[in-house]
Amino acid sequence: MEQQIKNLVSQMTLEEKASLCSGFDAWHTKAIERLGIPSIMMTDGPHGLRKAKDGGFGESVPATCFPTAACMASSWDRALLEKVGAAIGEECQAEGVSILLGPGVNIKRSPLCGRNFEYYSEDPLLSSELAASFIKGVQSQGVGTSIKHFAANNQEYRRLVVDARVDERTLREIYLASFEKAIKEAKPWTIMAAYNKLNGEYCSQNKYLLTKILREEWEIDGIVLSDWGAVDDRVKALEAGLDLEMPGNGGLNDKKIVEAVRSGQLSEKVLDKAVERILTIVFRAVEKRKENAVYDKEAHHILAEEVAKESIILLKNEDQVLPLREEGIIGVIGCFAKEPRYQGGGSSHLTPTSIDIPLEEIKRIVQDRAEVLYADGYDLIIGETTSQLVGEAKEVAQKSDVVIIFAGLPESYESEGYDRQHMRLPDGHNLVIEEVSKVNKNVIVVLMNGSAIEMPWIDKVKGVFECYLAGQGVGKAIAELLFGKGNPCGKLAETFPKKLSDNPSYLNFPGEKDRVEYREGIFVGYRYYDKKDMEVLFPFGYGLSYTTFDYTGIKVEKKELNDNDTLKVFVKVKNTGNRAGKEIIQLYVRKKNSLVIRPEKELKAFDKIYLGPGEEREISFVLNKRAFAYYECEIKDWYVEEGEYEILVGKSSREILLKETVNIKSSQKLRKSFDRNTILQDLKDDPKGEEIYNKIMELVAKKSVLGCENNELIRMFLSQSPLRNAISFSQGLVNEDMIDEWLKQLNE
Numbered sequence: 116m117e118q119q120i121k122n123l124v125s126q127m128t129l130e131e132k133a134s135l136c137s138g139f140d141a142w143h144t145k146a147i148e149r150l151g152i153p154s155i156m157m158t159d160g161p162h163g164l165r166k167a168k169d170g171g172f173g174e175s176v177p178a179t180c181f182p183t184a185a186c187m188a189s190s191w192d193r194a195l196l197e198k199v200g201a202a203i204g205e206e207c208q209a210e211g212v213s214i215l216l217g218p219g220v221n222i223k224r225s226p227l228c229g230r231n232f233e234y235y236s237e238d239p240l241l242s243s244e245l246a247a248s249f250i251k252g253v254q255s256q257g258v259g260t261s262i263k264h265f266a267a268n269n270q271e272y273r274r275l276v277v278d279a280r281v282d283e284r285t286l287r288e289i290y291l292a293s294f295e296k297a298i299k300e301a302k303p304w305t306i307m308a309a310y311n312k313l314n315g316e317y318c319s320q321n322k323y324l325l326t327k328i329l330r331e332e333w334e335i336d337g338i339v340l341s342d343w344g345a346v347d348d349r350v351k352a353l354e355a356g357l358d359l360e361m362p363g364n365g366g367l368n369d370k371k372i373v374e375a376v377r378s379g380q381l382s383e384k385v386l387d388k389a390v391e392r393i394l395t396i397v398f399r400a401v402e403k404r405k406e407n408a409v410y411d412k413e414a415h416h417i418l419a420e421e422v423a424k425e426s427i428i429l430l431k432n433e434d435q436v437l438p439l440r441e442e443g444i445i446g447v448i449g450c451f452a453k454e455p456r457y458q459g460g461g462s463s464h465l466t467p468t469s470i471d472i473p474l475e476e477i478k479r480i481v482q483d484r485a486e487v488l489y490a491d492g493y494d495l496i497i498g499e500t501t502s503q504l505v506g507e508a509k510e511v512a513q514k515s516d517v518v519i520i521f522a523g524l525p526e527s528y529e530s531e532g533y534d535r536q537h538m539r540l541p542d543g544h545n546l547v548i549e550e551v552s553k554v555n556k557n558v559i560v561v562l563m564n565g566s567a568i569e570m571p572w573i574d575k576v577k578g579v580f581e582c583y584l585a586g587q588g589v590g591k592a593i594a595e596l597l598f599g600k601g602n603p604c605g606k607l608a609e610t611f612p613k614k615l616s617d618n619p620s621y622l623n624f625p626g627e628k629d630r631v632e633y634r635e636g637i638f639v640g641y642r643y644y645d646k647k648d649m650e651v652l653f654p655f656g657y658g659l660s661y662t663t664f665d666y667t668g669i670k671v672e673k674k675e676l677n678d679n680d681t682l683k684v685f686v687k688v689k690n691t692g693n694r695a696g697k698e699i700i701q702l703y704v705r706k707k708n709s710l711v712i713r714p715e716k717e718l719k720a721f722d723k724i725y726l727g728p729g730e731e732r733e734i735s736f737v738l739n740k741r742a743f744a745y746y747e748c749e750i751k752d753w754y755v756e757e758g759e760y761e762i763l764v765g766k767s768s769r770e771i772l773l774k775e776t777v778n779i780k781s782s783q784k785l786r787k788s789f790d791r792n793t794i795l796q797d798l799k800d801d802p803k804g805e806e807i808y809n810k811i812m813e814l815v816a817k818k819s820v821l822g823c824e825n826n827e828l829i830r831m832f833l834s835q836s837p838l839r840n841a842i843s844f845s846q847g848l849v850n851e852d853m854i855d856e857w858l859k860q861l862n863e
């Protein structure tokens with residue numbers, strides 16, 4: 116195929132080559148009939164197919180609306196994400212779509228980002244592993260993906276022009292890491308360059324991102340395409356590594372490419388390479404095309420329900436108020452019970468093939484074994500309430516044995532294109548919960564929101580489910596979880612802080628004058644809250660079950676290892692309750708006595724297992740170098756500090772149950788460089804420097820202006836002094852030539 120493509124390119128005119136570097140329209144690549152080059156279609160999105168009927172941005176053809184990324188991520192279930200990807204891939208084949216524009220893997224730097232519903236996590240490992248599974252699923256159906264938005268697109272505010280200023284270590288450990296494992300492991304056919312700038316240059320023309328990182332370091336074999344309308348300077352973008360500009364623009368920029376080649380500004384080889392890469396993807400799509408493909412709508416709907424059930428998180432269950440019994444009078448309050456929020460606004464918004472309604476599903480379960488009362492509670496669109504609506508809700512609550520309040524964020528509160536201004540639910544939702552909890556002590560709140568929210572009423576209710584935006588199957592999923600027809604097993608993939616100003620990005624979000632500084636650095640999410648030992652509303656990795664699990668018997672295959680070894684960790688988990696359930700086990704790593712600033716702990720592995728009542732299983736994790744490394748800018752590489760590391764295994768980032776310690780030898784030595792301003796303590800700490808340090812102390816003691824006695828205070832003061840001071844403190848016994856000689860020895 117490679118040679119065929121090169122031959123094709125050799126037959127093309129310059130204009131034809133340039134023409135392939137931009138779309139035909141919103142969703143298609145260009146064809147060149149003369150040479151038998153077809154056009155292929157790409158379209159959104161990360162949790163279901165959005166193929167506009169009008170070929171533009173209008174209403175889309177019906178497709179299964181799976182839970183959004185924020186919800187799916189809470190399943191922590193790689194296999195499940197792969198199943199979802201495969202199902203969406205089937206739907207793409209049935210609709211003639213060759214590339215799905217997803218997954219979205221941008222890190223949740225702030226809870227306010229309008230597209231957080233469309234992203235997985237605040238943690239790059241969880242995000243990247245789940246994205247890899249999703250990509251594998253979609254691509255297993257012969258459909259490509261477009262991991263997005265590369266990179267540091269963590270807000271909607273002025274996203275097409277804002278300049279994200281991120282230091283190298285933070286980029287590597289957090290924002291690029293969310294893409295890295297997914298790209299290396301699952302090889303998405305395409306990567307979508309983000310709208311924003313990164314450190315002064317648009318991502319769509321950022322050579323560091325598109326060539327150095329993607330091609331030279333990560334060795335991608337796919338193409339880089341722009342977000343829609345993200346290209347500023349097309350020629351510069353091509354040179355930086357952007358192959359395909361989307362959407363099409365009538366060839367306006369193609370002409371600039373032709374002119375640039377003609378004028379010698381752009382090497383034709385660069386253009387040829389991009390065209391070869393684009394043709395590779397086009398012909399791969401053609402080869403994997405399944406003509407007349409169909410898919411099972413009902414099966415996909417059932418899958419959507421299953422994924423929602425596996426992802427919804429039980430956050431509170433006081434007095435075991437849940438699962439509910441199918442008896443008595445059950446009050447259901449809130450418009451979201453009739454018209455649930457199940458997806459987000461913007462390019463991922465699609466037309467579901469059907470939608471489960473929570474209120475109907477609750478009635479279907481209880482039938483005539485219980486009476487179900489209902490009240491709207493608040494206005495569906497704006498979320499506000501009135502005294503009448505509150506009165507009706509309280510009336511229902513007074514008659515009920517238990518009350519389920521559906522609340523969350525109305526569509527208008529969060530979407531692609533804008534960020535939230537605060538973390539509050541609509542006042543109407545909060546007021547209804549407060550008022551109803553005054554007249555009924557058995558209140559369960561079911562939340563439908565795309566990102567973390569504040570819960571001022573948390574101590575006044577007994578149960579809380581977080582559904583996020585759980586797709587078209589949310590109604591049946593939440594009804595079955597409420598009545599114990601399923602055992603909740605989701606866990607948070609992001610921290611819920613107590614209040615917005617607790618969030619580490621708070622002082623620098625969304626930035627000013629089109630510049631946003633990531634001043635919190637690597638301290639994103641739990642990395643920040645745990646380092647500061649801050650109270651949070653609900654921690655990263657938290658979620659309850661209707662059963663209980665016990666963790667015992669952590670074992671490491673070795674306690675001493677080199678940084679290039681892998682380490683196997685074993686843990687026993689037992690279901691100590693009386694019903695089957697699934698448990699998400701998390702493994703974090705902590706460096707003890709680190710010489711660099713590091714998070715208190717970092718997620719480095721996770722697994723999810725099913726256990727019957729009383730069943731116990733031993734699971735294992737395999738850790739490699741990256742589990743212990745940080746990104747050392749001095750050597751521009753990942754570096755494992757020597758010394759002790761703690762392996763922490765737990766139910767959440769705040770509930771560590773088992774701990775083991777290992778000792779790691781590093782194969783790399785950070786090259787220390789010494790100079791006149793190196794403090795004497797650093798000499799003392801260095802094998803070669805200690806002798807010099809002692810020599811200096813001896814000479815200084817002889818004629819020190821600080822007094823000749825060799826007392827501890829002076830030694831301490833001197834140890835913190837730069838080498839150059841030895842001259843004056845020894846009144847010349849130490850001289851410049853000696854210092855130069857010593858530095859030569861030390862820096863060899």
Ligand code: GLC
Pocket residue numbers: 159216263264342343462
């Ligand atoms: C949008 C989004 C991107 C989407 C594309 C096509 O602006 O940023 O995620 O895939 O345009 O709709």
